[in-house]
Amino acid sequence: MFCLDDIEREIDREMAKSFKEPRIKDKDLFEVVEEVFDKPTVLAILELRKRKCLKTLKGVVSAGKEARVYWAKAFDGSDLAVKIYLTATAEFRKSIWKYIQGDPRYEWVISLPSHKLMSVWARKEFSNLKRMFKARVNVPEPICFHRNIIVMRFIGENGVRAPLLKEVHEAGELEEELAIKIFQKLIYFVYKLYWDAKLVHGDLSEYNVMVFNGEPYIIDVSQAVLTDHPNALDLLRRDITNLVRFFGEEVGLEIPSVDEIMDSILTKNLQVVGIEHEDERK
Ligand SMILES: Nc1ncnc2c1ncn2[C@@H]1O[C@H](COP(=O)(O)OP(=O)(O)OP(=O)(O)O)[C@@H](O)[C@H]1O
Ligand SMILES: [Mg+2]
Numbered sequence: 001m002f003c004l005d006d007i008e009r010e011i012d013r014e015m016a017k018s019f020k021e022p023r024i025k026d027k028d029l030f031e032v033v034e035e036v037f038d039k040p041t042v043l044a045i046l047e048l049r050k051r052k053c054l055k056t057l058k059g060v061v062s063a064g065k066e067a068r069v070y071w072a073k074a075f076d077g078s079d080l081a082v083k084i085y086l087t088a089t090a091e092f093r094k095s096i097w098k099y100i101q102g103d104p105r106y107e108w109v110i111s112l113p114s115h116k117l118m119s120v121w122a123r124k125e126f127s128n129l130k131r132m133f134k135a136r137v138n139v140p141e142p143i144c145f146h147r148n149i150i151v152m153r154f155i156g157e158n159g160v161r162a163p164l165l166k167e168v169h170e171a172g173e174l175e176e177e178l179a180i181k182i183f184q185k186l187i188y189f190v191y192k193l194y195w196d197a198k199l200v201h202g203d204l205s206e207y208n209v210m211v212f213n214g215e216p217y218i219i220d221v222s223q224a225v226l227t228d229h230p231n232a233l234d235l236l237r238r239d240i241t242n243l244v245r246f247f248g249e250e251v252g253l254e255i256p257s258v259d260e261i262m263d264s265i266l267t268k269n270l271q272v273v274g275i276e277h278e279d280e281r282k
Contacts, residue, residue: 011033017217036068040115044147052078053144053151061161066092071159072151074141074143081140081161083125085118086148088206096121099202099223102230103272118148125222126150132224135196138217145244155217162212167248171223174251182209182216183247183255184275189218190239191265191277199224200232204239206246237262 028234037045048054054072066087093110100106109120122145128153129142140152156162165182168174174182186209193199200226201208208220225232240261244246247253256264256273264272 015257036086037084038086038115041086041148044149045084047146048151049148051144051146052179053146054082057082058159065089071154071161078254079156079159080143081152081154083122083150083152084148085122088114088117088121093117095206096223098231099225099229099235103225115148121222122148122150122207128224131197131199132193132218132221135192136195138185138215139217139221155212155219162210162217164207165209165211165216166206168211169246169251174274176253178214179247179251179253181214182211183243183251183253185216186218186243187240187261187265187273187275188270188277189216190236190243191268191270192235193224194227194265195268198227200227200229200236201239205242206250236265 001182024281039133045054045057048267052075055075056073058073059069061081066089067083068086070082070084072082074080097110100110106120106124109117112120126142126145129139129150132139133141140155143151143153145151154161163171165174186204190201190204193201202219203216203220203223210217210219225235229235237258241258243259244255244258248255261273264270264275270277
């Protein structure tokens, strides 16, 4: 069995080894100079490169308190998004409690030290992404993960991320036809998440949807819960309430009520709210 000191020593050894590689390689990997990476994170990035998951970290896309998202290049030249979970603040621990309380798979993680909690959280996001992608919901395709890092498809072009739904609206570019299409797709995705992936996103809003080529992409899925989670229905209602508030009040669409949408999803009858879904189009 390893004790923490052994692991630290192992990390130091690994670090020393990797930095004995020609410097050009490090430059190749980190185009961005980042002081925010601690040793285990640098090692994890090196490991991902060794596994050929990513070639170069290009630049920061988003720098949140707990996680940073980077634009990266894959070995085949395609664009990637790399989400790195850094520090679990007290605020973060508080904010995730409602998603894990009552879920025996995760309740215990709340007392983990920061880096371990973040690794569990990254793994949770990766596995949620996989389930969602498999259910054919528009999410960034998950590519690989290691420790506190997940690698996924980049939503955008040439390192420029696609706008969030909120930003599209603020730019005055959410015309009625596009808004209706996106609203209907999002409800359909919530439905597919519920019935096919057996998940509820739990933090769905105009801030966690990107719009790319006229299509909505749902992001930020670490907190998603299984449908048998004790808070699943409350979280489902909250997600729908956010969508109804945004599309109804802010965008000004005439849309069904939260109750009508809840019922239609739970009774598997989206037509009630005027939404056709693929299965019925066949
Ligand atoms: N796959 C992706 N491709 C391109 N950009 C992305 C991708 N995933 C996330 N982003 C960008 O990074 C931002 C932060 O991502 P995300 O919401 O997953 O992280 P977060 O730490 O929870 O941030 P926040 O607290 O701002 O919600 C997003 O708003 C989006 O602009
Ligand atoms: Mg977010």
